[in-house]
Amino acid sequence: MSHSPLHEESTLNAERSPLPADAGPSADPPTLQLSAVSRTYRMGDADVHALRGVSLTVRPGEYVAVVGPSGCGKSTLLNLLGAVDRPTGGTVRIRGEDVGAMRDRDATAFRLRNVGFVFQRFYLMPTLTARENVELPMAEAGLRKVERRARALELLSYVGLAVRADHRPAQLSGGEQQRVAIARALANRPALLLADEPTGELDARTGAEIVALFDRLNGDGTTIVVVTHDEKLAHAARRMVRMADGRIVHDGMVQEGHA
Numbered sequence: 001m002s003h004s005p006l007h008e009e010s011t012l013n014a015e016r017s018p019l020p021a022d023a024g025p026s027a028d029p030p031t032l033q034l035s036a037v038s039r040t041y042r043m044g045d046a047d048v049h050a051l052r053g054v055s056l057t058v059r060p061g062e063y064v065a066v067v068g069p070s071g072c073g074k075s076t077l078l079n080l081l082g083a084v085d086r087p088t089g090g091t092v093r094i095r096g097e098d099v100g101a102m103r104d105r106d107a108t109a110f111r112l113r114n115v116g117f118v119f120q121r122f123y124l125m126p127t128l129t130a131r132e133n134v135e136l137p138m139a140e141a142g143l144r145k146v147e148r149r150a151r152a153l154e155l156l157s158y159v160g161l162a163v164r165a166d167h168r169p170a171q172l173s174g175g176e177q178q179r180v181a182i183a184r185a186l187a188n189r190p191a192l193l194l195a196d197e198p199t200g201e202l203d204a205r206t207g208a209e210i211v212a213l214f215d216r217l218n219g220d221g222t223t224i225v226v227v228t229h230d231e232k233l234a235h236a237a238r239r240m241v242r243m244a245d246g247r248i249v250h251d252g253m254v255q256e257g258h259a
């Protein structure tokens with residue numbers, strides 16, 4: 001098996017109990033399971049129905065693009081998928097856990113270990129080097145310095161930036177900053193990578209590098225859900241979920257060669 005820094009066992013997830021010996025991959029719970037999820041925002045006297053009964057299952061290893069016009073509920077959905085927000089109705093399960101029912105502290109701890117986020121605007125800490133940025137979530141999870149340093153360098157190497165480890169974000173191009181942000185998202189070996197318009201700030205060529213990196217990540221076993229307007233990125237995914245007015249209106253496999 002090829003060596004990948006993404007999913008091998010570490011002290012970080014050593015407390016996760018291993019599967020029983022007779023349990024095959026099919027025994028894994030879905031990475032995501034949404035049942036009849038609604039999310040309503042109260043705006044003054046009016047209710048905004050951002051999601052109106054969304055059901056969705058994403059299995060380990062899937063690569064899903066969520067597309068749809070502005071205002072259709074994509075960001076609201078992504079916040080629920082990442083346990084950042086709670087549904088008004090229905091249930092959101094991540095790896096079988098009902099995250100909507102968790103206390104805030106528990107949801108935060110769960111998120112740190114199970115979900116990696118990549119944003120349009122990178123959100124790197126400007127005063128920290130690339131390596132230190134990648135180390136941050138590992139420090140929050142309590143990993144020892146020597147281990148987090150080694151893992152950060154391994155991840156930077158995976159995204160092709162080992163030589164930039166000591167650079168600060170201002171010394172990096174947009175594409176390089178996004179690769180650092182992707183390495184940071186993978187720091188705690190999340191079961192799920194969520195990305196919100198990850199190519200939105202990048203030119204076409206650099207965006208294509210990020211698309212290629214996501215492809216490799218998924219090939220190496222990372223489950224990915226990406227919200228995007230970028231047709232190339234959407235068609236690189238294996239499955240496309242199209243939303244309109246708070247609902248899923250289409251959910252199907254992406255046809256090969258359609259990019």
Ligand code: ADP
Nearest residue numbers: 041043048050069070071072073074075076077
């Ligand atoms: P998208 O990401 O597809 O552009 P959003 O999920 O951001 O859509 O928004 C869906 C709907 O919910 C929109 O009508 C938006 O105005 C509304 N909305 C989103 N966030 C809030 C909020 N915090 N408070 C009130 N309304 C919101």
